Amino acid sequence: MEIVLGVGxxxxxxxxxxxxxxxTEAGHGVTVVPTANALEFVGAVTWEALSGRPVRTDTFEAVDEVNHVRLGxxxxxxxxxxxTAxxxxxxxxxMAPDLLGNVLLTATCPVVLAPAMHTEMWHHPATVANVALLRERGVTVVDPAVGRLTGTDSGTGRLPEPAxxxxxxxxxxxAGAPRRPRASGTDAEPTPGPLAGRTVVITAGGT
Ligand SMILES: Cc1cc2nc3c(=O)[nH]c(=O)nc-3n(C[C@H](O)[C@H](O)[C@H](O)COP(=O)(O)O)c2cc1C
Incomplete structure (x- = not known):
């Protein structure tokens, strides 16, 4: 499989x-797309060395490769x-302010989000509504685990174990991707037939 691993x-x-x-050990090709803030925590060197691929964050890097569309x-x-929240x-x-946002908008494959944050952020009505909306759209949102968070805090919001x-x-x-409309011209869309746009009444029986 070709996998995009986004990191928040x-x-x-x-x-x-x-x-x-x-x-990678399971034999998949992985392109890591961290956000700019993710690079504050773990640098691009780590992602490039472990994935064996270049790492981009910004939509305007390596524009000739059209990564903002190609990767997704x-x-x-x-x-x-x-x-993150x-x-x-x-x-x-x-929204697509960076490369990862563009990937998430162009991908038609299964998308899995594994949130991790402080308990207050996870239970905030905005986050609750965002998660519900994403799940409604067919995105798999993995529930965070309970345990140690940043600093001495603990509670719900811990990233589940990688396995x-x-x-x-x-x-x-x-399971495959949820059905969603394809962009015009990118897939075999049904060609409008001769009755397209007409309202038809069909009667049947002994009339
Ligand atoms: C030390 C530190 C730890 C953070 N941990 C988290 C976290 O676990 N979850 C979260 O949602 N935000 C966390 N934040 C806040 C995010 O970094 C911040 O909301 C940022 O805008 C997220 O950017 P991104 O979504 O583009 O990666 C943390 C910030 C700092 C300084």
Whole structure:
């Protein structure tokens, strides 16, 4: 499979390195797309060395490769771990301020988001509504675990272990993508027939 591994700017970003290892060891090609804030936690060197591929964050890097469309289109699976509260909100709103946002908008494959954040952020009505909307659209949102968070805090919001995320991601990939309309010209759309646009009444029986 071709996988895009998105990484958000949360303290659990380091765990995505273990997730990446599980993916590459299973023989998959993985392109890591961190947000700019994710690079504050784990640098591009780590992602490039572990994936063996260049790492881009900004939509305007390597424009000749048209990554903002190409990566999402060719992906068989997109996994974001950790998904921050901000990233969930942007994704639910369909925003694409960076490369990862563009990937999430162009991907028609299964998408798995693994949120991690402080308990208050997870239970905030905005986050609750964003998660509900994303699930309604067919995105797999993995529930965060309970345990140690940043600093001395603990509670709901911990990123599940990489093996658990990988298991959910493989299940989502096996189940396939939810149906969604394709962009005009990118797939075989039904050609309008001679009755397109007409309202027809059909009667039957002994009339
Ligand atoms: C030390 C530190 C840890 C953070 N951990 C998290 C986190 O686990 N989850 C989260 O949603 N935000 C966390 N944040 C806040 C995000 O970094 C911030 O909302 C940022 O805008 C997210 O950017 P991104 O979604 O583009 O990656 C943390 C910030 C700092 C400084």
């Amino acid at each position: 700017g949360g303290i659990a970003a380091y765990k995505a390195a273990l997730l990446l290892r599980l993916m 289109r060719r992906a068989d699976l997109v996994v974001v771990a950790p998904a 901000d990233l969930l909100a942007r994704t639910a709103a369909g 658990e995320i990988w298991e959910r991601a493989q299940a989502a990939a096996a």
